[in-house]
Amino acid sequence: MTLATSDIDFLRDLVAKHSGNVIAPRQVYMLEQRLAPLAGTIGLGDVPALVAKLRSTNDANLSNQVAEAVTVNETSFFRDMHVFEAMRKSVIPDLMKKNERSKEIRIWCAACSSGQEPYSLSMVIREHFPQLASWKVSIVATDLSEEMLSKSRSGAYSQLEVNRGLPAKSLVRYFERKGASWQAKRELSELIDFRRLNLTTPWPFLGQFDVIFIRNVLIYFDQRTKADILTRMRRALRPDGYLFIGAAETTIGLNVPFQRTEIDATVCYRPNSQ
Numbered sequence: 001m002t003l004a005t006s007d008i009d010f011l012r013d014l015v016a017k018h019s020g021n022v023i024a025p026r027q028v029y030m031l032e033q034r035l036a037p038l039a040g041t042i043g044l045g046d047v048p049a050l051v052a053k054l055r056s057t058n059d060a061n062l063s064n065q066v067a068e069a070v071t072v073n074e075t076s077f078f079r080d081m082h083v084f085e086a087m088r089k090s091v092i093p094d095l096m097k098k099n100e101r102s103k104e105i106r107i108w109c110a111a112c113s114s115g116q117e118p119y120s121l122s123m124v125i126r127e128h129f130p131q132l133a134s135w136k137v138s139i140v141a142t143d144l145s146e147e148m149l150s151k152s153r154s155g156a157y158s159q160l161e162v163n164r165g166l167p168a169k170s171l172v173r174y175f176e177r178k179g180a181s182w183q184a185k186r187e188l189s190e191l192i193d194f195r196r197l198n199l200t201t202p203w204p205f206l207g208q209f210d211v212i213f214i215r216n217v218l219i220y221f222d223q224r225t226k227a228d229i230l231t232r233m234r235r236a237l238r239p240d241g242y243l244f245i246g247a248a249e250t251t252i253g254l255n256v257p258f259q260r261t262e263i264d265a266t267v268c269y270r271p272n273s274q
C-alpha cells in the first residue's frame with residue numbers, strides 16, 4: 001500500500017518533533033516498512049489506521065514508539081577501526097597520565113544502537129590496558145530506542161553480527177557461545193551502563209566525560225539540531241577531552257565550540273579554550 005502524501009507529511013513532522021530525525025524523501029519507504037509491524041502489534045490493521053489513531057489521540061507514548069521504530073540502527077564492531085586505534089595509541093594513554101590521581105576515566109557513547117560500539121571500546125580497554133583494572137572506568141552508552149537498548153543490555157549477538165568487524169581472536173576471548181548466539185562476557189559488560197537518552201531534548205545531568213563518541217547519528221538531524229547537540233556536548237566534556245563524530249560527518253558550517261584535530265588517520269574534536 002502507498003501512503004497518502006498527507007500521512008507521509010504527518011509522520012515526518014511527528015518523527016522530527018520526537019527524535020529530531022529528518023526523514024529524507026529517499027527514506028520515505030521506511031515509514032511503511034517499519035510502521036506496519038508496529039501497527040500490527042497494537043492491533044491496528046495498517047499504517048493509515050496508525051496515523052488516524054495518532055491524529056485523533058495525540059498519544060505521546062505511541063508517538064515515541066513511532067519515532068523509535070523509524071531510526072536507522074546500522075552499526076558494527078570496531079566500525080572505522082582507526083578510531084579505536086586512536087583510542088588505544090593516544091587517547092587512553094593520555095588519560096592515564098592526566099587522571100593518574102583520580103584513577104577514573106569516563107566515556108559517553110551517545111547513540112550506541114545495538115551496543116557493538118561500547119562493547120568494542122570495552123574490548124580496547126580490557127585487551128590493551130590491564131593496568132586499568134584497578135581504575136574506575138565507565139562507559140555510559142545511550143540511545144533513543146528501547147529496542148536497541150534492550151538488545152545492547154542482553155550482550156547477545158548473532159553469527160552474522162560478530163562476523164561484521166569482530167576479529168576471531170576477540171570473539172573467542174571475550175564472548176561465549178550461547179545456543180545460536182555469542183554472549184559478551186561480564187568483563188566487557190561490567191564497564192557499560194546502558195541508558196535511554198534522547199539527544200534532542202534536555203538530558204539529565206551525566207557528569208563530565210573524558211571522551212564522547214557521537215558517531216553516525218548527526219547525519220539524521222538538521223543543522224540547527226546538530227549545532228545545539230554539539231554545543232551541549234561541549235558542556236558535558238572536560239575542557240581537555242576528546243569528541244569523535246562519524247567518518248562521514250563534519251562540523252563544517254556549524255558554529256560549535258570545538259576545533260578539528262587529527263590523531264594519526266583519525267579526525268577528532270577538542271573543546272575550544274573558553
Ligand SMILES: C[S@@+](CC[C@H](N)C(=O)[O-])C[C@H]1O[C@@H](n2cnc3c(N)ncnc32)[C@H](O)[C@@H]1O
Pocket residue numbers: 018019020021071072073074075076079110111112113114117142143144145148197198199200214215216217220246
Ligand atoms: C546509525 S546508528 C549509529 C550507531 C553507532 N554510533 C555507530 O556509529 O555504529 C544511529 C543511532 O542513533 C539513534 N538515535 C537517533 N535519533 C536519536 C536521538 N534523538 N537521540 C538518541 N539517539 C538517537 C538511533 O536509535 C540509532 O541507534
